[in-house]
Amino acid sequence: MRDYDVVVVGAGGAGLRTAIESARDPSIRVAVVSKVYPTRSHTGAAQGGLNAALGNADPSDSPEAHAFDTIKGSDFLADQDAVYFMCQQAPEVVYELDRWGVPFSRLPDGRIAQRPFGGASFPRTVFSADRTGHVLLHTLFEQALARENIDFFNEFFLLDLLHDGQRVKGVVLYDIKNGEVITLRAKAVVLATGGFARIYWQRSTNAIGNTGDGVAVAFRNGIPLKDIEFIQFHPTGLSKTGILLSEACRGEGGYLINKLGERFMQRYAPAKMELAPRDMVSRAIEYEIREGRGFGEGTSAYVLLDLRHLGEAKIKERLPQVRQLAIDFEGVDPVYDPVPIRPTAHYCMGGIHIENYKTSSTPLEGLYAVGECACVSVHGANRLGGNSLIELLVFGKFAGISAREYAKQVDFLPITQGELRKGEEYIEKLFKREGTEKLADIRRRMGEITWEKVGIFRDEKSLSSAYEELSELLERWERIPVVDKSRIFNTNLIELLELRNMLELARAVAFCALHRRESRGGHYREDFPERDDDNFLKHSLVWQDGDRLRLEYKEVRITHHQPAERKY
């Protein structure tokens, strides 16, 4: 057992930003735990950029305008005080990153450039070509590496949290490389383990490891999750792999075409056509597929994204990465052929319930959560592009401060022999387990259920049957044996642990979606197609009590803008 003042689990943008802030006091010892090497984290895949009202591209922009756009985009489910806080802090954290060496694209006079983005009333998104997340992640990693009071636990997998019901005491980790279970005792723990959009296994833009482990561990330890029924589907994922083609495809004038050769957006949004908001376009594509006007069938159905009319020169100049991804991963060159695409699960608006947005604290004392695994909530029912990266940085910074200051005030709590053994016993049990179920089958089935029944269209029937079936899969999970008996780098075991986390979360998503009888942002109920502010202008909070799920609703904090219809 080792002692750390602050243990940060997760080394994506959120975790690294938090660790750097906590480590600002050299007397504080910080551990950063990650199941993959920090620079492999999913933050590196973000392309577009992050939003901050610097006013460089248009001086009339302001944090207030940023906040309004975010609240409107959220379909009024965001907590408005938290949104204002984020938008006001955003410029400063961008300048910090610039000092640390992020190569932001510049205006000719040297100021940071900004580009327009969906749902934003001014060009506000700062970026570094089309690899913003990558340079941000690597810069944060190097800055963390430079700090002597940060230790890295690379390729360590979070198994469990230790707490006494009131306060957190530490974390239990599985060392992937050596197969040992270790405990880190901590005064403060920050979860920054990212999203769980991989519950849509076959149709996700996310990295293979975005399985929601931290969210599931918190959930099992009695911490409520907030608004997890809200999942964002991106309209243009590659058909075969779900790899994301940036929004720029539509921005630059790409057409969406069905089997009959029609630009079908005419039917759904005749004015905006392909440039309608993400959720509307995703729904339109799925309608086409359902009406038999798509290509292919089932989970492999698709429509076409046609860029050919833009011409070779424009495609090469404006959409080089999009072209490369289409060639590498779909085997299609958009200069000569239309690209098969389909909406794809992209982002989790919900997550671990944050009680105080200024500290990112959860209901368990000493436990904080930041990034996509957390729900502050600033995204409400629908996140705007570019708002996730800024969320990581702003709330990472303040969570880092809070964890550090908290750690200075408290002592370590004792950890019992039983607690020390628990993790090892659990792993032993898994190794000994017998059964004939197959991991890959259950994972695939989960992906089918989530996609077909908890996907872009939902209704009472689909959701309740999804809930039943996912509960069944959870039972079957108990009978999947660990085929690989080795203790060294056992990815078979890791996949099994991840699958349990995904199944538990998927089931909770179905449960919350079932009880939200309205349509708002990313949550669309065919049986309740309208937004219902009278009954559902509320956050849903779900608890896992043993095997049962329990729901409560909590008021949204409306401090500036009264809910209005979300029209673009």
Place this chain on the structure above:
Amino acid sequence: MVVRIKRHPAGREEFNVDMEPKATLLELLIKLKEEEDPTLTFRSMCRAGICGTCAVKVNGKPVLACSVRVENLGEELFIEPLEGYRIIKDLAVEHETIYERLRLAKVWLMPAQEYEVLPHHLERVSRSHECILCGICDSVCPVLQTGSSFGGPLVLTRLYKHLYDPRNIKQDLENLFGLNPQLCTHCMNCSYACPKRLMPEAHIREEELLLVDKGLLRKESGGFEFLGF
């Protein structure tokens, strides 16, 4: 197609699979793990060529498994772990050394309080920011594999971006000197192999010249002479 995989520790090595021609090598590995042998071990994360975790060797050539299509690899495949790193299990090799060498070489920026960055400042370092730490360049570097005091293409490419960044106040020349860029033989292996086409060799060439410029190295015909710091 017939797929052979070098295993460590010993395990099933030969597989017969049907793959759709447009499938990637990573998809093939996943299929083998899901359907044939769950003990088969390899790393993957982004599956989009950006996280740098999935490098392996196929038919003698180092590649990102997620970014090559099987149709371009022939009917018979031989997959091995990357060279130059300790094998942990099957295709998973030790990555800790990559990160440890970055730490030892202090590859990070020390922020200035006041600075001006113009677009052309960043143009120069733009490509070196794209390195994904996949480790492929180091695995094909003959100089590094002989265990000399050469820093290697990976670390030298990473350091490059800080050498020319107006926001950095750290004296990276000293660091650079310690990494001995002049030991590079300019064989170009690294530049041919880098999956991101970052031309590590070209960066190293400039770094050598920088040391010459600063009077820390003298260029002799056919080689360099150490001058010392």
